[in-house]
Amino acid sequence: MIEVDLARSSVRALNERLHRLSPATNERYWRVLNPNGAHAIAVGVTQPVHVEIKGHVGYYCAGMNGAATIVVDGHAGTGLAENIMSGSVRVRGNASQSAAASGRGGLVVIEGNASARCGISMKGVAIVVGGSVGHMSAFMGQAGTLIVCGDAGHDLGDSLYEAEIFVAGTVASLGADCVEKEMAEGDFECVATLLDRAGIVGDASCFRRYGSARRLYNFHIDHAAEY
Amino acid sequence: MCGIVGLFFKRGAATSTLGPLLVGMLSQMTERGPDSTGFALYGDAAPEGALKATLHAPNVEYDWAAFETELSAAFPLPSPARRYNSHAVFTIGCGQQRFLAWLARRRPELDTFGIGERIEVFKDVGLPDAVAQRFDLQHRSGTHALGHTRMATESAVTTEHSHPFSTGLDLCLVHNGSLSNHNRIRQSLRREGIRFMTDNDTEVAAGYLTWRLRQGMSLTRALEAALADLDGFYTFAIGTRDGFAILRDPIACKPAVLAETDDWVAMATEYRAIATLPGSETAEIWEPHPATIYSWQRQ
Secondary structure, eight states, X not given: OEEEETTTSOHHHHHHHHXXXXXXXXXXXXXXXXXXXXXXXXXXXXSSOEEEEESOBOTTTTTTOOSOEEEESSOBOTTTTTTOOSSEEEESSOBOSSTTTTOOSSEEEESSOBOTTTTTTOEEEEEEESSOBOTTTTTTOOEEEEEEXXXXXXXXXXXXXXXXXXXXXXXXXXXXXXXXXXXXXHHHHHHHHHHHHHTOOOOGGGOEEEEEOOOSSSOOGGGGGGO | OOEEEEEEEOSSSOBTTHHHHHHHHHHHTTTTOBSEEEEEEEOSOOOTTOEEEEEEOSSTTOOHHHHHHHHHHHSOOOEEEEEETTEEEEEESSOHHHHHHHHHHXXXXXXXXXXXXXXXXXXXXXXXXXXXXXXTGGGOOBSEEEEEEEOOSSSOOSSTTSSOEEEETTEEEEEEEEESSHHHHHHHHHHTTOOOSSSOHHHHHHHHHHHHHHTTOOHHHXXXXXXXXXXXXXXXXXXXXXXXXXXXXXXXXXXXXXXXXXXXXXXXXXHHHHTTSTTGGGSEEEOOOTTOOEEEEOO
């Protein structure tokens, strides 16, 4: 276990060490102390290492993650796991806005609540939120899955392309062109599998599914008010 | 950008820990607002019937002694004046309107940055650490405080355009964001008798709240009205004589974090400012919801 104390060394020095790791590295377990809300911790890690951050992090933690397993033992600021490519990012507390924004792959788990725009422009990432999400979550989502065990705020899935959204609680309102869809057998399985991968206890049968009505793909005069 | 911070002790007398803690919080917000820094402190109350006025002179060599002689001939001054760089705090035994009218007539070169029973307001261009030192923030006490680091977007970088803005007794406001309908609202507020020093949008928000409070609204009601009338994106932190409030716009464009312990409430644009406070590790921490008023009143 390699310990890096951010009270003594900089985020830049930590990230440089993480970026220098080779695929065959033996430095596979890292613990980061005293993050104190610093930005860009463990951004751009591309090797399958484990990084545990003990405390609250600032903006863009674990951004562009590739292959690494990153755990935040605290809350996370704006843009957690932004553009995640693969691997997994877990936050034991809450995440601020734009969590997993434009994520292309991998798994993001937020054990608490996520605020506004969770999964904005998601492009393939799987997101599991143990609590609730704020307004405009999955805005313009293109691919991937968002699972919300609590409630969703206003304008869920606004201008959605093809991402799948599952919510167990209430939805304050659906965004433009987002509709409720039937839960098929495969959907229950999908939710159960992702909850299992996320290590979050939940009953897949409680979830409802939301997706794109596909009416915004092309301009249609009847829908002018929705553009 | 811009960074805002607030620290509110829920009970007890003015504490000397307030100043040093605010220095630490402001310093963390340096990158968010390197143009100017300001803060409002709520300290010991002026004696019964008197008000504290924080005045700003156009230069640091200003002859405050001559001013004090002239002021003391016009009004009783129950406490000695305190001077901090280009600012000075006077305790004046008269009402707000009489004093401001006298000042406008006799010393139009002086700005009143804050006036009230408890408020003192200091602001200037420069980085947070430098401005804090300039006004001796490290050694200042109080019960609550608001601070701001500014990255200017819509009006000039001057001392006058810095935050906080105070347009009413013991009321002040700091703002992260930008308002789009401030010109029209300023016009209508001027007709209602609200004075403005600058063309800054935040000053309009402060003036708006002053106007609503003057109509007899509570701070919560005034903020509800602001949600309907102010257009733009904003996170506001508001200080009153004994209160503290936070409001984000309906789409929560601008970041904000709140933290609360048994002893204090803190607000900051980013958590790293709160991380400097003793007890932050165990504080309850959350992100304020959009269009939701959070307020605290001292016990």
